[in-house]
Amino acid sequence: MIKVTFLGTGSMVPTKERNHIAVLISYKNENILFDCGEGTQRQLKYAGISSTKITKIVISHWHGDHVLGIPGLMYSLTSNEYSKTLDIYGPKGTKDFMEHLLKGFAFKGDLDYKIHEIGEGVFFENNDFKIDAKELDHTAHCLGYSFIENDRRNIDVAYLKKNHGFSKHPILRDLKKGKDIIWKGKKISAKKATKLIEGKKISLISDTGYSKKAISLAKDSDLVICESTYLSDKEDKAKEYKHLTSKQAADIAKKAKAKELILTHFSQRYKSVKDMKKEAKAIFKNVKCADDLMVLEI
Numbered sequence: 001m002i003k004v005t006f007l008g009t010g011s012m013v014p015t016k017e018r019n020h021i022a023v024l025i026s027y028k029n030e031n032i033l034f035d036c037g038e039g040t041q042r043q044l045k046y047a048g049i050s051s052t053k054i055t056k057i058v059i060s061h062w063h064g065d066h067v068l069g070i071p072g073l074m075y076s077l078t079s080n081e082y083s084k085t086l087d088i089y090g091p092k093g094t095k096d097f098m099e100h101l102l103k104g105f106a107f108k109g110d111l112d113y114k115i116h117e118i119g120e121g122v123f124f125e126n127n128d129f130k131i132d133a134k135e136l137d138h139t140a141h142c143l144g145y146s147f148i149e150n151d152r153r154n155i156d157v158a159y160l161k162k163n164h165g166f167s168k169h170p171i172l173r174d175l176k177k178g179k180d181i182i183w184k185g186k187k188i189s190a191k192k193a194t195k196l197i198e199g200k201k202i203s204l205i206s207d208t209g210y211s212k213k214a215i216s217l218a219k220d221s222d223l224v225i226c227e228s229t230y231l232s233d234k235e236d237k238a239k240e241y242k243h244l245t246s247k248q249a250a251d252i253a254k255k256a257k258a259k260e261l262i263l264t265h266f267s268q269r270y271k272s273v274k275d276m277k278k279e280a281k282a283i284f285k286n287v288k289c290a291d292d293l294m295v296l297e298i
Contacts, residue, residue, distance in 0.1 A: 002027050002149065002200055004223070004296045006264065007043040011229050012065050013268040019043050019292050020065045021265055023204060023225060024054075025147055028128060032056045034145060034204050040069035041076055047293055052080050056124075058131070059090035060206035061142035062097045071101055078109025086113040089123060089131075091141045118143070129199070134217040136208035138242045144206055144217045149199030153178055156193055164188060200298050205252065207265070209242035218256035222298055225290070226252060228263035228276055246276035250283035264290040 003026040010018030020037020024044075031053045033040070044051050051073060060066055070088075077086065088098065094117050116123065120143075124131045132146040153176045157167045164183055174181050175190045182188070203218040205226040218224045229243035238245050244252075246263060253261040261284055266273055273289040280287040 002147070002202065002298050004202065004225070004298070005047055005049065006262075006290045006292060006294045007033075007040055007047060008037045009264045009266060009290045009292050009294075010037075010065075011227075011265050011267050012063075014039065014065075015268050017292065018266060018268075020069065021206075022069065023264075024049065025202065027147075027149070030055050030129075032058060032131075032147070034058045035060055035066040035206065036069040036073060037065050038068040038072075041073045043292065047295075050080075051076055052082050054086070055084060056087045056089065058145060059088070059094060060136075060144065060204075061091060061138060061140045062093065063140055063207065066206070067097070067101070070098075071105065071107070074102075074111055074113070075105075075107065075109070078111045082111060084112070086111065087116060088113060089116045089118050091143050092117050092119065093141065132217075134213045136206065136214060136217075137211040138207045138209065140207075142207055144204060144208065144214060146201055146203045146217055146221065148201050151199045152176070152197050153190065153194035154197055156195055159193055160188075164193075202298070203256075203258075205244075205249075207243060209239060210244060210248045210252070214252050215255045218252055218258050221256060221258040223260050223262065223296070224253045224256065224258045225262045225264060227265035228273075228280070228289075229265055229267050231270070231275055232279055246279040247283060250280035250287060253287070254284045258284075259286065261287040262290050262296070263287065 005024040007022035008019035019039045021035050022040040023034045025032045122130050122132050129149045133143045136142040136144045160167045178190050200222045202223045203221040226249040228246045228249045230238045230245045232245045232247045277289050
């Protein structure tokens, strides 16, 4: 199960209802923070999540509303005896930005962190999942991301009991890896003795103008989390500042053949986002508008 917590859903200017942008993806022992707007550590408190559980920070771009929560979060981690290495990923220039950011105050404490500058492609992978990046079209160098869970095989216990008389043995580990095995001189097919569970894909489209790469990033996603800064009557403004309207976000999800769309990163001008949902649903049916502290499990 993958848990998604929306810690902030606003854009450049926060409101009483919406914090600066941040999304936490929790999976097994990983808690990956995508962007870290100002106030994120306080949002973690409201969500009941300890900041020390964060394992990675993944930055889309270096506009202030996406990163100004980083130094405060790091400062808190030093006082909470954070025992892991904090991996920070971001586009080219991230090392310089981080250096200047941390020079802005008397940063103290012994925090073990590592900065990784990344480009397009898979930049992290383990036995459970990988994270892919694609360039977006914004006024600053910006990356969108896909969290992609690996496919896995579950043992078909009923099949093994019925046809081979057993259901537990260390040799079954090979079946889960998709390998056929030999049991009492007989071949057991991994295809017959296991069930393939397809991994989930979550794509995060941060600040961007309408882009073919955004569609490519979101292709076949189970969940697309997409910026929706403006209603369609502000399409000219969206184009000028390289943001998306709710209609454009829905069009991206539709062309990508995604299963579900979550709109976020709303301009402070909108007291209600009902019209955004309405506009998007006219193009893509399975759409929701994110609220701060909303949690999804897929």
